[in-house]
Amino acid sequence: MTHNGIRFENKIALITGGSSGMGLATAQRLIAEGAEVIITGRDKGRLDAAVAELGERATAIAGDVTDAEDLAVLGRTVGERFGRLDVVFVNAGVGAFQPFAAVTTEEFDRIVGLNFKSVFFTVQQVLPLVSAGGAIVINASFATYRGAPGTALYTATKAAVDSLARTLAAELAPKGIRVNSISPGYTDTPAFRVETTPETQAEAASRVALARIGTSDDVAAAVAFLASADASYITGQDLLVDGGLTTVIPSAMV
Template sequence: MTHNSSRFDGKTALITGGSSGMGLAAAHRLIAEGARVVVTGRDKMRLDAAVADLGRQAYGIDGDATDLDDLDSLSAAVADRFGHLDLLFANAGIGSFQLIDQVTGALFDQVIGSNLKGAFFTIQKTLPLLPDHASIVINASFGLHLGVPGSALYSASKAAVHNLTRTLAAELAPRRIRVNSVSPGYIDTPAFHREMPEDARRAVASLPPAGRVGTSEDVAAAVAFLGSADSAYVNGHDLRVDGGLTAVAAGAFE
């Protein structure tokens, strides 16, 4: 895959949940295109390893995207070191899949907290750092487009995230700050292997017309597009990065 090595020259990006998977791949992609990238994560050892891998254009800040005090500290640290942000990728979140009668109150609060509260307050707390014409990208999910059994709570949290995308696109329009989301399909990440048995992974690989599960780099390319001037006329949009899964293979979930 070719990169535009100067598309993010002089730009600063923040990626929450950037120590592995899609967040880490997005950090690699943006750095390859010239950006300075701040990555966050709750596990400091894993975050430090990711920053070492990313190189001198990366800066790590450990913290929890659901903790408002941590977000205040994050915003203060970014302001002190860089002064502003040109791109925010609100990526931090968790997967959780169970039938509705298996969802407890504690689990509901955990998933909504990680996937919706985390994105909402990350944007709120970093918004003062975003100049006019900046870009926000939120990580949603193909599940918001389909009714997939066993994903009621998770998909509802991601549908809320995309509604947040559309609403903020309208709210921030006077400042020409664009807000878009990406909806990954099945993506080969550590979480994908952790949450799905091997036989299920093999089964879902045949569902997308692309004939494979996606890679974190597929998602990173979409984030780079939405975060750059190449998508200057794209706003309030959800970009499905799912190999055609939701457009062509939706019947597989019926």
């Protein structure tokens, strides 16, 4: 462990989907703890705004994680400019909620491409840059622990990346690389606000043992822990960051 909370001094981190929400909050957290951070995303304007907010230890590389050539450019650019990675937070993804019978082949391919295929090939592309002792954290979801109507496609992709984290943990352990996943519960992100009303947000909070919706900072703190030397003996695990939503019954519901 380092002193004064600076756990990432001289560390280089890559965060996909880093221009807003959980990705941006994690970038802020890692920079505050000493890291240089590279963020990716498709929208150059949002990336530029994020870098302006994050400061001089942030770099943006625009690209689409579902595009093989963009991923190749990402790997080459990081290698040429930084030479290595110590932390990778594979965060880019999207929600998708519709009845099972309504899922089309086009929507299936889109969501699998965003939530699973892009994760798989992002890790594959940047893995040669990850240092021994490095850490990879993949963003999964509490949804993998609970069956819910209208979530079949989304939950399947998140179960896939949860499983991927465990299998990569086994494969990469001999190289000294740890791989874990996080599973956020209801989290107050720009996407969450667009998809829900104040009433549904309040109803969601009532299901949480800690009686509130999570924040992106809550998720960032969990990612920072798993990526740090404080978690040096933790690999192949999924960390629920859900206020007890999955495993605890709120007292008001008893």
